[in-house]
Amino acid sequence: MEKFESWGRLDKRPEGAISPDDYEDRLGAVAPMAYLPFGNGRSYGDVCRTDRGTLVDSARHGRILTFDPGTGVMTCEAGVTLREILVKAIPHRFFLPVTPGTGFVTVGGAVANDVHGRNHHARGSFGNHVRRLTLLRSDGQRLVCSADENAELFAATIGGLGLTGLILDVELRLMKVPSPHVQQHAIRFENLDEYFALVDRVGEEHEYSVAWIDQLAGGRRTGRGVLWAGDHADASCEYPDVPKGLKLSLPLSLPFNPLNSLTLKALNEYRFRREVPGETVSTIKWTSYFHPLDRLGAWHRLYGPQGPCQHQSVYPVENAQQTTVRLLETARKHGHASFLTTVHRFGDTAARGLLSFPRPGFSLILDFANQGEATVKLLDALDRIVVEVGGAVNPSKDLRMGPDVFQASFPSWRKLEALRDPALVSDFWKRTALALNC
Numbered sequence: 093m094e095k096f097e098s099w100g101r102l103d104k105r106p107e108g109a110i111s112p113d114d115y116e117d118r119l120g121a122v123a124p125m126a127y128l129p130f131g132n133g134r135s136y137g138d139v140c141r142t143d144r145g146t147l148v149d150s151a152r153h154g155r156i157l158t159f160d161p162g163t164g165v166m167t168c169e170a171g172v173t174l175r176e177i178l179v180k181a182i183p184h185r186f187f188l189p190v191t192p193g194t195g196f197v198t199v200g201g202a203v204a205n206d207v208h209g210r211n212h213h214a215r216g217s218f219g220n221h222v223r224r225l226t227l228l229r230s231d232g233q234r235l236v237c238s239a240d241e242n243a244e245l246f247a248a249t250i251g252g253l254g255l256t257g258l259i260l261d262v263e264l265r266l267m268k269v270p271s272p273h274v275q276q277h278a279i280r281f282e283n284l285d286e287y288f289a290l291v292d293r294v295g296e297e298h299e300y301s302v303a304w305i306d307q308l309a310g311g312r313r314t315g316r317g318v319l320w321a322g323d324h325a326d327a328s329c330e331y332p333d334v335p336k337g338l339k340l341s342l343p344l345s346l347p348f349n350p351l352n353s354l355t356l357k358a359l360n361e362y363r364f365r366r367e368v369p370g371e372t373v374s375t376i377k378w379t380s381y382f383h384p385l386d387r388l389g390a391w392h393r394l395y396g397p398q399g400p401c402q403h404q405s406v407y408p409v410e411n412a413q414q415t416t417v418r419l420l421e422t423a424r425k426h427g428h429a430s431f432l433t434t435v436h437r438f439g440d441t442a443a444r445g446l447l448s449f450p451r452p453g454f455s456l457i458l459d460f461a462n463q464g465e466a467t468v469k470l471l472d473a474l475d476r477i478v479v480e481v482g483g484a485v486n487p488s489k490d491l492r493m494g495p496d497v498f499q500a501s502f503p504s505w506r507k508l509e510a511l512r513d514p515a516l517v518s519d520f521w522k523r524t525a526l527a528l529n530c
Contacts, residue, residue: 096130096147109147112228112258119232125517127230129254131201132173134194136402137491138519139205139253145517148258150200156180157261164266165223170200170259175383177264178272182333186266187324187378189221195383200259205488206251206448208455210300210322210382213439217450219250220441221265227257230515234260239444248511251445253487255512255521271329274300274322274381276374280367284315288413291319291437299323300381301437306360307420307430307458308353314417317433318367325375335377352461353429400431401467401491403474404449404457406438407483412454415481419456419474426470432459447502449486457489468492487520498524 096109109130115122128142131150154171161184166177174188175195181187192207201207206219215221224238227249235257237246249256277298281287287303295301298321305317379386407415416435423430436455443450458474460467475485475497484501485493499505505525517526 096133096149109149111152112148112150112260113152115148115258116228119228119230122230122515124514125522127515128518129170129200129204129258129516131171131198131204131254132196134197134201135205135488136400137487137489138523139487139490139521140201141519142517143519150198150259153260154198159184161186164268165263166266167261167263168199169261170198170203172199173197174199174202175386177266178378179334181266182272182378185269185271187269187272189215189265189267190218191382192218193383193385195379195386199262199264200254203250203259203262204252204254206443206445206450207488208436208438208450210302210320210436212441212450213295213301213437214299215267216439216441217443217445217448219444219448222250222444223263223265225249225262226260228260229257230513245511247444248446248508251443251448252508252511253447253518253521255508255516255518257513257516269324270327271325271331272333272378273325273329273331274376274378275325276376276381277321278367278372278374279319279321280317280364280369281319282316283313284413284416287315287317287319287435294319294321295437295439297321303435304363305420305433305435306364307423307433308357308360310421310424314420316364318364320381322381329375331375331377335379353427356429356431399462400459401462401471402457402459402489403471404455404486404489405474405478405483406449406451406453406455406486407478407481408453411481415477415483416454416456418477419458422473422477423458423460423470426466426473428458428460428463428467428470430458430460433457446504447508449484449488449501451484453483487524490520493520493524495524495527499528 126145127148128145129150130140130147151171153169156168159166164186174191174197190209192209202218206217208217227235227237235242300322303317303319305315309316434457438450438453438455440452479497479500509525
């Protein structure tokens with residue numbers, strides 16, 4: 093994989109980048125819309141791309157600056173990955189209060205996309221746990237931003253897609269845990285009726301909750317799957333703090349897509365049947381519960397020559413079951429098989445970010461091999477359903493959202509545009525917000 097590819101392999105060409113130090117040296121002479129901060133390339137689409145500009149490689153500033161093992165307060169540079177934070181904090185029995193499905197996201201990327209985890213119903217999104225951050229603006233200002241200082245810019249930076257300035261460092265408060273590992277409750281459900289009947293109760297009883305759904309199952313089995321709830325295990329858990337396992341990596345992209353309807357029907361049947369009916373309780377390693385795909389390096393190469401794409405939406409509770417059915421059926425009608433389909437119940441905690449994607453409701457992730465124009469037509473159809481019910485589409489998973497969908501998803505976007513650093517822009521922002529601003 094080229095260093096500066098997006099995770100969806102949107103553009104396989106190498107792209108030049110400079111370090112944060114080099115960027116700072118250029119301040120005072122930077123051209124408008126000529127730069128964009130880049131973390132670790134885990135966004136699927138073009139929020140991390142600027143084809144006519146220069147990337148600022150935040151990974152070159154990747155130090156943990158301070159950590160207080162008594163309070164769990166940590167300050168780190170924007171290029172530190174979430175896994176590096178966990179490796180440092182776990183021996184002291186602290187854990188990230190929010191972690192997405194991969195540990196290879198940078199802190200700067202986690203702030204810029206205001207990522208969420210399996211416990212949004214309990215703790216909100218990543219930005220809810222940021223105490224302060226330091227922002228470098230292209231006019232040379234180095235601003236400390238928090239809820240009490242430069243508060244407007246602080247809110248715009250959380251979920252601001254890296255457009256308000258270069259994040260230099262972030263101060264977080266971590267969460268005290270008895271063990272990093274998880275006591276998991278695997279609950280098999282036969283259809284969406286069963287899932288929606290149990291999800292609220294499970295959320296009240298457990299810290300973490302996410303469900304896998306068999307997207308290919310129809311009829312009375314529509315939405316069958318497994319809900320994985322969990323809580324941190326007690327201190328008697330004897331797994332090592334940072335488990336070591338066989339790490340594999342795909343050296344090359346496959347010349348074909350092995351994740352088609354035929355293979356995924358068999359895989360989904362296995363996924364469903366390996367869980368016994370009812371509820372099963374077991375203790376599993378934190379790496380397996382939170383970041384299962386991190387064990388396979390460059391796993392996005394599994395999706396064939398055009399790479400993967402995801403569609404993530406969030407929609408209101410009131411019509412959530414009907415909306416979920418419509419989205420699943422639409423994907424099937426368009427001939428697309430989703431490798432990993434998950435649904436989350438988002439909680440009512442208000443996001444701090446001006447353009448944060450997480451909000452109250454249900455969130456569905458559909459994960460496809462990119463088939464070109466056929467996939468674009470499917471994604472457009474999914475967008476229409478989500479917007480129609482008052483939902484939103486996640487920019488960090490997007491590669492072709494139209495300006496109208498963006499505006500419906502994020503009606504406050506003009507406030508971010510007013511605070512955007514004039515030197516910074518992404519292809520996503522040009523395609524959506526600036527198209528609306530013409």
